[in-house]
Amino acid sequence: MTALSIRTRIELAPTKTCNTSLAENPWAFDTAPGYGPGSSQEDTVPGFAPTNATARPGQLPEAYRKMDDEELHRRIREAKATLGEKLVILGHFYQRDEVVQHADFIGDSFQLANAALTRPEAEAIVFCGVHFMAETADILSTAEQKVILPNLAAGCSMADMADEDSVETAWEEIAEVYGFDPENPQPDEDGKLPVIPVTYMNSSAALKAFCGQRGGIVCTSSNATTVLEWAYERAHRVLFFPDQHLGRNTAKAMGIPLEQMPMWNPRQPLGGNSAEDLQEAKVLLWHGFCSVHKRFTVEQIDKARQEHPGVKVIVHPECPMPVVDAADEAGSTDAIRKFVEASQPEDVIAVGTEINMVNRLAAEYPDRTIFCLDPVICPCSTMYRIHPGYLAWVLEDLVAGEVSNQITVPERIATPAKIALDRMLAAKPR
Structure with a gap:
């Protein structure tokens, strides 16, 4: 879908929860507080400061703001050709089409983490995604490689819902309930820890390091089941953050009852639970969410089934x-792609995930009817901050021998974070 068609549909959408200023270019709002226009007004979560707030850039150089699309794409292609194997561009499934057309690899966070490892000869890794993804690429890359995020304002509101201080405080309270040393948990007579931390990939490098230092692991939506199985071999319980929904849906599919999945609200003592409730818990779910995926509803699925008898529904x-229970299937972005790939001509498929990916699938399979469950165009507002202007800027700087918008994770964080990430990479999804 072109930028023009997105803009038109947003302006016509009769809704109060999708911000029409998404039609503006990202440099118009990059330096403003919050996460910018786009997916939902719920993107801004009071009480949590963005983890990358200090990384906000200045304005994109004026020359790039004035260039038309044709010139920007020409400059990107020329810079790529000049840099050759010294460069690799990674593009997330949710990225806008104008950007992913230049990517060497397109995938979900798990795939792109692996893809970066396949190009050790690349001197620069340009990550067209969001901040936590670029941090992960820096942790996994070699010391000689430079990781670049074209727009440093591309953060993640979900990732910011679990900040380091809040998780540390929660861990100390949890340790008191379960009776272990928060700095050095020890297994019991069964050889298991009282609780083990699991962080979703959508989290800061500091929280990945937190997990690495405490025997924990990182998961993605692709391998969440494998990771929880790994965790239960080593511990009686899991502290899962920041996304409550991925944790709940994964654990429920594994047969864990809902009453053993208390929510942990970091703004309340003991997360809003009693010590007795926590004793019975199998999964402590952090009070976090993705504002894009939270928009999908059972009513939308019912409407799709009424209007399209025989429709197949798959959601993230x-x-x-x-919503997951009402759908026919649920899976990661790559699982959704494979679901569509395995479908047949004339099939009708309703998808519950970010609109850029849905539109791309619809264009790739024109002999099928593929549409987004949510009738309102609400892209991931932070992913949308990566614009061809930013990509052209950082690539031409590389040609000139300059590195702009480099993401560097300090060694004290990178070392333990890599432990948790290596465990994630070893936990291959089935």
Whole structure:
């Protein structure tokens, strides 16, 4: 879908929860507080400061703001050709088409983390995604490689819902309930820890390091089940953050009852639970969510089934549990892609995930009817900050021998974070 068609549909959409200023270019709002226009007004979560707030850039150089699309794409292609194997561009499934057309690899966070490892000869890794993804690429890359995020304002509101201080405080309270040393948990007579931390990929490098230092692991939506199985071999319980919905949907599919999945609200003592409730818990779910996937509803699925008898519905596991239960299938972005790939001509498929990916699938399979469950165009507002202007800027700087918008994770964080990430990479999804 072109930028023009997105803009038109947003302006016509009769809704109060999708911000029409998404039609503006990202440099118009990059330096403003919050996460910018786009997916939902719920993107801004009071009480949590963005983890990358200090990384906000200045304005994109004026010359790039004035260039038309044709010139920007020409400059990107020429810079790529000049840099050759010294460069690799990674593009997330949710990225806008104008950007992913230049990517060497397109995938979900798990795939792109692996893809970066396949190009050790690349001197620069340009990550067209969001901040936590670029941090992960820096942790996994070699010391000689430079990781670049074209727009430093591309953060993630879900990732910011679990900040380091809040998780540390929660861990100390949890340790008191379960009776272990928060700095050095020890296994019991059964050889298991009282609780083990699991962080979703959508989290800061500091929280990945937190997990690495405490025997924990990182998961993605692709391998969440494998990771929880890994965790239960080593511990009686899991502290899962920041996305409550992925944790709940994954654990429920594994047979864990809902009453053993208390929510942990970091703004309340003991997360809003009693010590007795926590004793019975199998999964402590952090009070976080993705504002894009939270928009999907059972009513939307019912409407799709009424209007399209025989429709197949697949949603992302970041959606609320009732939505996942009402769908035919749930899976990661790559699982959604494979689901569509395995479908047949004339099939009708309703998808509950970010609109850029849905539109791309619809264009790739024109002999099928593929549409987004949510009738309102609400892209991931932070992913949308990566614009061809920013990509052209950082690539031409590389040609000139300059590195702009480099993401560097300090060694004290990178070392333990890599432990948790290596465990994630070893936990291959089935």
